Amino acid sequence: MSLNxxxxxxxxxxxxxxxxxxAGSFRYTGFFSLQVLMNLxxxxxxxxxxxxxxxxxxxxxxxxLSVGSVIALSTMVSAGLVQQQGWPPAVVIPLxxxxxxxxxxxxxxxxxxxxxxxxxxxxxxxxxxRGLCYVISIDTxxxxxxxxxxxxxxxxxxxGGSFLSISAVIxxxxxxxxxxxxxxxxxxxxVYALGGNEQSSLLMGLPVARTKVLVYTLSGxxxxxxxxxxxxYMLSGYGLHAVGFELDTIAAVVIGGTLLTGGVGYVLGTFxxxxxxxxxxxxxxxxxxLSSWWTKIVIGLLLFIFILLQRVLSSRRLTVKE
Amino acid sequence: xxxxxxxxQMTGIHKRFPGVKALTDVKLRLYPGEVHALMxxxxxxxxxxxKVLTGVYSIDEGLVEMDGxxxxxxxxxxxxxxxxxxxxxxxxxxPNLSVAENIFIGRExxxxxxxxxxxxxxxxxxxxxERMNLHIDVTLPLHSYSVxxxxxxxxxxxxxxxxxxxxxxxxxxxxDQNEVDQLFRIMRKLQQEGLSILFVTHFLxxxxxxxxxxxxxxxxxxxxxxxxxxxxxxxxVLKMIGKELHLLEELPVLAAExxxxxxxxxxxxxxxxRKGGIEPFDLSIRKGEVVGLAGLLGSGRTEAARxxxxxxxxxxxxxxxxxxxxxxxxxxxxxxRRIAFCSENRKTEGIIGDLTVRENIxxxxxxxxxxxxxxxxxxxxxLAGEYIRMLNINPPSPDxxxxxxxxxxxxxxxxxxxxxxxxxxxxxxxxxRGIDIGAKAEIQKLVLTLSRQGMxxxxxxxxxxxxxRVSDRIAILRDRRKVKEISEKDMSxxxxxxxxxxx
Numbered sequence: 001m002s003l004n005x006x007x008x009x010x011x012x013x014x015x016x017x018x019x020x021x022x023a024g025s026f027r028y029t030g031f032f033s034l035q036v037l038m039n040l041x042x043x044x045x046x047x048x049x050x051x052x053x054x055x056x057x058x059x060x061x062x063x064x065l066s067v068g069s070v071i072a073l074s075t076m077v078s079a080g081l082v083q084q085q086g087w088p089p090a091v092v093i094p095l096x097x098x099x100x101x102x103x104x105x106x107x108x109x110x111x112x113x114x115x116x117x118x119x120x121x122x123x124x125x126x127x128x129x130r131g132l133c134y135v136i137s138i139d140t141x142x143x144x145x146x147x148x149x150x151x152x153x154x155x156x157x158x159x160g161g162s163f164l165s166i167s168a169v170i171x172x173x174x175x176x177x178x179x180x181x182x183x184x185x186x187x188x189x190x191v192y193a194l195g196g197n198e199q200s201s202l203l204m205g206l207p208v209a210r211t212k213v214l215v216y217t218l219s220g221x222x223x224x225x226x227x228x229x230x231x232x233y234m235l236s237g238y239g240l241h242a243v244g245f246e247l248d249t250i251a252a253v254v255i256g257g258t259l260l261t262g263g264v265g266y267v268l269g270t271f272x273x274x275x276x277x278x279x280x281x282x283x284x285x286x287x288x289x290l291s292s293w294w295t296k297i298v299i300g301l302l303l304f305i306f307i308l309l310q311r312v313l314s315s316r317r318l319t320v321k322e
Numbered sequence: 323x324x325x326x327x328x329x330x331q332m333t334g335i336h337k338r339f340p341g342v343k344a345l346t347d348v349k350l351r352l353y354p355g356e357v358h359a360l361m362x363x364x365x366x367x368x369x370x371x372x373k374v375l376t377g378v379y380s381i382d383e384g385l386v387e388m389d390g391x392x393x394x395x396x397x398x399x400x401x402x403x404x405x406x407x408x409x410x411x412x413x414x415x416x417p418n419l420s421v422a423e424n425i426f427i428g429r430e431x432x433x434x435x436x437x438x439x440x441x442x443x444x445x446x447x448x449x450x451x452e453r454m455n456l457h458i459d460v461t462l463p464l465h466s467y468s469v470x471x472x473x474x475x476x477x478x479x480x481x482x483x484x485x486x487x488x489x490x491x492x493x494x495x496x497x498d499q500n501e502v503d504q505l506f507r508i509m510r511k512l513q514q515e516g517l518s519i520l521f522v523t524h525f526l527x528x529x530x531x532x533x534x535x536x537x538x539x540x541x542x543x544x545x546x547x548x549x550x551x552x553x554x555x556x557x558x559v560l561k562m563i564g565k566e567l568h569l570l571e572e573l574p575v576l577a578a579e580x581x582x583x584x585x586x587x588x589x590x591x592x593x594x595x596r597k598g599g600i601e602p603f604d605l606s607i608r609k610g611e612v613v614g615l616a617g618l619l620g621s622g623r624t625e626a627a628r629x630x631x632x633x634x635x636x637x638x639x640x641x642x643x644x645x646x647x648x649x650x651x652x653x654x655x656x657x658x659r660r661i662a663f664c665s666e667n668r669k670t671e672g673i674i675g676d677l678t679v680r681e682n683i684x685x686x687x688x689x690x691x692x693x694x695x696x697x698x699x700x701x702x703x704x705l706a707g708e709y710i711r712m713l714n715i716n717p718p719s720p721d722x723x724x725x726x727x728x729x730x731x732x733x734x735x736x737x738x739x740x741x742x743x744x745x746x747x748x749x750x751x752x753x754x755r756g757i758d759i760g761a762k763a764e765i766q767k768l769v770l771t772l773s774r775q776g777m778x779x780x781x782x783x784x785x786x787x788x789x790x791r792v793s794d795r796i797a798i799l800r801d802r803r804k805v806k807e808i809s810e811k812d813m814s815x816x817x818x819x820x821x822x823x824x825x
Contacts, residue, residue, distance in 0.1 A: 006463055184436045186428070189419070193427055196416030203414045204479075205399055206428050263418035 008313060009257030009306075010269040016302075017272050020279045028286040035162040040278035045167035046071065046226040046233065048274045050245070051252045052178045053222025055270045058253050059182075060215045061195040061262030062118035066107065066125035067223040068245030069133075070100055072238070074227020076133040079141035079237025082148070089147040097224045103129065104220020108213035118216075126246065133239030140238040143231060151232040167229040174225065178267045191215060195262025251299055252277055255306050276302070327390055329354045329518050330406070330487050335384035337370055344370040348384075348544045350537055352487060352518045357509060359533035359550065360522045363562050363619055363784055367542040368522055372491055376408045377401040388486070407480030411492040413472045415479070417465035422446035424464050425479045449478050453515075454508055470501035474508065481512070488512070489520045494528055495620060496598070506532050524620040525801060526555060526823065538562055555823035562618070563786055563819075584794065585609025586645060588778050589661075589747055591630060593639030599625035602638045603804035605797055607747065612769060612779040614793030616786055617822060622802040623782045624666060627749050630780060631663040632656045657690060662740035666752040666782075668729070672736045675725030679715065680706040682724045682735050687742045709738035714764060730761030737768070748772075749780040754788060766792055786818060800824045 025032030041048070050067050057064045074096045081087040081095070107125045111118050155163035182188040190211040193201045202208050230241065256273030258265025280298045284290045330352040337345040345367050352358050362368050373379045375386070377395040386393055393404045401408075415424045422443045423430075431438045431445070443460050450456040454474050464472055473493055480488055490509075494502045509519055509532060523529055529536060530550060538545040538561045545561045588609045595602030600622035607613050615623045628634045630641060632650045641650040643659060650656045656663070665671040673682060683706050688697060697705075706720040713734040717727075724735055733753060740748060750769070754762040769779055769792050783789050789796060796813060798806040798821040806821040 180436075186430060186432075186437070189423060189427055189430065189437065192419055193416045193423075196418035197414075200414040200416055203398060203410075204416075204428060205402065263416065 006264065009264075009310060010266050010272075012309065013255060013257050013269050013272045013276070017276050017279065020276065020283070024279065024283045024286065028283075031282075031286055033162070034158070034160050036282060038158070038162050038164050038168070040275050040282065041168040041171060042165045043281075044274050044278045045165070045171040046230045046242075047245075047248060047252060047277070048171040048271065049174050049222050049226040049229060050249045051256075051270045051274050052174050052267060053219035054249045054253050055178065055256070055258060055265065055267050056182070056191055056215050057118075057219045058250070058258050058260060059195045059262055059265055060191045060212060061198065062111065062212075062215065063122065063250070063260075064104075064107075064216065064219045064223075065119065065122040065246045066103070066129055067219065067226075067249055068242040069126045069129035070103060070220060070223035071227040071230055071242040071245060072133050072240070073129040074100060074224045075231045075234070075237040075241050076136045076141070076239060077237070078228065078231050079143050080136045082145050083141050083143055083237075089145060093228055096228060097221060100224020100227070101217050101221040104216040104218065104223075105213060107220070108216030111216065112209055112212045122216075130239065136237075136239075138239065140236050143235045143237065148231060148235055152235055165232075167232050170225070170229060174222070175267060175271050182267050187211065187214065192263055195264070197263075248277065248299075251303055255299075255302055257306070257310075259310055326353055328352055328387075329389060331385075331387045331390075332371075332375065333385050333387075335371070335374065335386075336382045337374055337379060338382055343542055345374070345542050348539065348542070350520075351547065352520060354486075354518055355513055355516045356534045357513055357519045357521055357532050359529045359536040360520055360539070361524065361529060361536055361558070361562060362539035362545075366539040366562070368539060369491070370542070371539065372408070372489060372520075372522060375401065375406060376489065402483055405486035406489065407483055407485035407487070408489040408491065409473060409476040409480055409493060411495055413469065413476050415464055415472060415476055417472075418463055420461050421450075421458065421464055421467070421475055422460040424475055425449065425460075425482055429482075446478075449482060450475070453481060453512070454478055455511075468501070470497050470504065473497070473505065477508070481517075485517065487518045487520065489522070491522045492524070493521075494523060494525060498598070502528065524618055526558065526618070527801060529558075530555075556819060559618070559819055559823040584611045585776065588645065589630075589641065589643050589650075591639065591641050594626075594629050594636050594641060595638040596625060596629060596634055597637045599634065599802070600629070600799070601803045603797075605804070605807075607778050607780060609746070609778055610773050610776045611794045612773045612781055612792050614789035614796040615780065615782045615799060616789045616796050616818060617799035619784065620802075621799040621822075622804075623799055624751055625802070626799065626804075627663065627751050627780060627782055630656075631661060631749055633663065657686070657743070660744065660746045661749065662686070662743060662745035662747070663749040664733075664736055664740060664751060664753055666755065668732060668736065673724050673732050676723060678721045679710070679724050679727070679735055680720035683709055683720075683738045683742065686739045690743050705742060706738075709742065713738055713768070728757075728761075730757035733757055733761065733765065737765070741772075745777065747778045747780065749782075751782045752784065753781075754783060754785070762788070786815070786822075790815065790818070798822060 050071065054064060054067060077096055077099065078092055081092045082089060103125065107121050110116055111121045151166050154166050156166065156169060157163050190206050193206055194208060194211055198208060231237065234241065252273040253270050254260060255276055256265065256269030258269060277299060281295050284292060284294050328351040332350040335345050335348040348367065348371060350371065360368055360371070370379065374381045375395070377397045377400050380396055386395060388404050395401050395404060419427065425446045426442050431441045446460040450458065450460065454477065456471065456474055458467065458471065464475060477488065493505060497505065513519060521533060533550045535547060536550050536553065537547045540562060585608055587606050590606040592604055593602040603626065605613070615626060617623050629636050632652045632655055643649065646659065650659060650661065680702055684697060684702050691697070703720060710718050710720060715731050715734050724732055727735065753765055766788060769781065773779055781789060781792055790813065795807065795809045796818065797804055798808065798818060800822060805824060808817060
């Protein structure tokens with residue numbers, strides 16, 4: 001066998017992206033350009049950042065439903081402090097990131113030390129963070145601070161006349177850092193081990209408690225960072241930002257080839273999972289006549305296909321074992 | 323060898339659990355470069371002894387010395403630090419990680435905090451080739467390899483943590499003969515390199531093949547330590563089961579005293595077998611007959627019973643019911659043909675702890691009738707009351723949650739559940755394990771009474787005495803093979819012991 005079986009899902013994801021992008025290029029004039037590709041990154045920067053954190057959570061065998069709400073809370077806290085209290089962004093942004101990380105740590109600690117299912121704990125976290133948004137304000141708070149508008153408008157020129165936004169660069173850095181963490185640090189490998197078999201990890205003497213809590217810290221931090229990037233994009237804070245976004249994130253991770261049971265998958269797969277979602281939206285906007293709800297329909301179908309693919313691959317794996 | 327100092331010495335080990343003395347004054351000595359077998363039947367205390375040695379449980383009383391220095395072991399980490407490594411029966415590795423990672427995870431070679439994959443793969447391949455004679459691609463995930471290879475990888479991990487003592491906890495139970503041979507070659511090689519191996523097994527042949535000495539436990543107490551080649555098979559079995567031959571001869575054999583006539587053949591297994599479970603065997607049971615299955619732990623008793631009930635798919639042969647025609651292919655079909663199966667895992671495959679005694683009793687009958695023909699509350703209470711009285715279930719309250727009952731009473735509730743369906747054949751797998759003596763006697767009596775009324779039984783027990791007492795005929799299993807069938811008239815304990823010991 002020339003191709004290691006563990007790479008099949010990620011190869012399928014990458015091929016799917018290439019096929020979709022090629023199809024779009026043939027069908028629509030003006031589709032095939034570097035800028036369309038760059039726009040995928042610009043428009044989905046916050047999804048990419050959240051999905052990076054979610055990848056670690058799912059690899060460890062858990063789930064984090066709070067990410068959308070944490071993004072909303074981050075936009076709200078940023079807007080509230082910058083606009084209403086007049087705090088400088090240099091203070092507000094680190095504070096928001098810290099808040100996300102602490103929020104994640106608390107959920108992780110509850111999950112590990114009280115042995116509660118991550119689904120329930122993060123569901124509670126989701127309601128809590130969403131509710132806290134309205135404590136700050138029930139309305140949209142528009143941000144017009146010069147730092148935020150600068151971040152929103154700055155274009156980093158690339159060769160060939162195309163450009164990237166600062167948010168997209170942050171997202172790319174996050175992906176690079178995550179790939180390094182997943183594959184070249186003990187923490188990353190422990191996450192994979194934990195997702196593979198928690199009991200074994202414990203008996204092999206790995207720091208299970210620390211790893212599990214840190215995974216949620218990381219996800220909370222990524223969500224807060226995505227929230228900050230979201231304020232650069234939307235220039236507002238609002239309690240209804242990113243509603244249902246946790247599910248888009250999970251979908252991106254699964255389409256990226258990560259198993260929901262944990263232990264198998266790649267951050268690079270998540271990267272392409274996000275791009276696939278982006279390319280579907282781009283195709284639909286180029287088509288012009290289709291409603292944006294078609295994005296959901298296509299993503300739904302893709303999810304079904306990927307879950308089936310994973311089932312087929314893992315059942316074949318079991319027969320090989322026997 | 324005996325002039326040497328033992329590398330590991332455990333003396334006066336006591337371990338109590340609430341209500342149970344798991345280990346009483348047990349000792350164990352391991353010399354450098356020996357393979358030492360640890361043997362005993364269910365409940366002998368083997369696993370408890372391993373677990374206190376590996377720090378999973380803490381020791382209540384007693385001394386553990388490594389190289390003559392006392393060590394205190396409170397966690398798996400302490401045990402590893404002392405030079406003791408364990409490979410469990412269920413391979414405790416991560417199947418999703420590569421072979422190399424499984425050996426090195428937690429101790430990966432790093433430079434500036436960055437894992438050196440090349441170096442790790444190289445060292446893993448080296449370790450496996452040099453010490454395990456295993457030439458495999460270490461970058462593939464562990465699950466791409468057989469259990470045997472996974473076990474060798476687990477051993478490699480253990481060795482890499484600079485072990486002086488290696489504990490192998492029933493490593494051969496899921497391996498085929500070739501794989502066992504491979505494992506034994508490696509064990510001999512490691513032994514020559516000076517490693518001490520504690521080998522927990524229930525296979526007699528394997529014990530004799532590889533071990534220098536053997537320690538036998540029974541009921542949490544030390545029976546003794548013997549040179550393997552000076553201990554006959556019969557003595558070994560006697561020491562494990564714990565009855566002197568002359569004592570067994572004196573036991574009353576109830577079934578023999580109380581002759582009763584048997585009916586026609588009820589069920590027949592022809593060439594029935596399953597790969598890795600039990601080799602093909604024939605066995606038929608007549609109406610009103612109690613057939614005992616005797617053999618040591620792991621001899622294939624449960625596997626045979628599960629095949630009879632259709633719980634596992636046979637690879638060979640079939641089960642037929644000559645009188646009614648047809649066979650048994652699934653538990654559902656078995657229940658339809660009025661076969662009942664009381665599993666040995668009472669907690670996980672039997673009782674539903676959060677339901678009441680009444681609900682637990684009614685379960686199988688309701689399942690048999692289908693969910694739309696509900697049994698009225700009044701009828702349920704009548705039935706529950708009747709069986710609570712008949713089986714003397716204590717406390718005699720149908721609305722008690724079953725998890726609050728003692729083991730013996732839970733077992734009786736399970737019997738009631740199946741008796742309610744009026745089975746023609748009742749398969750009992752270790753019905754008296756872990757229950758008190760009074761309840762034991764009651765269950766034995768029940769089997770005898772019901773068989774006189776025409777019910778057939780397949781009766782499995784580790785206690786030979788009990789099998790002898792209730793059975794009309796005994797089939798003897800050894801090392802996953804049916805080796806002998808002994809009928810009532812020449813049912814001598816001597817003969818059964820010989821058959822179990824074999825060789």
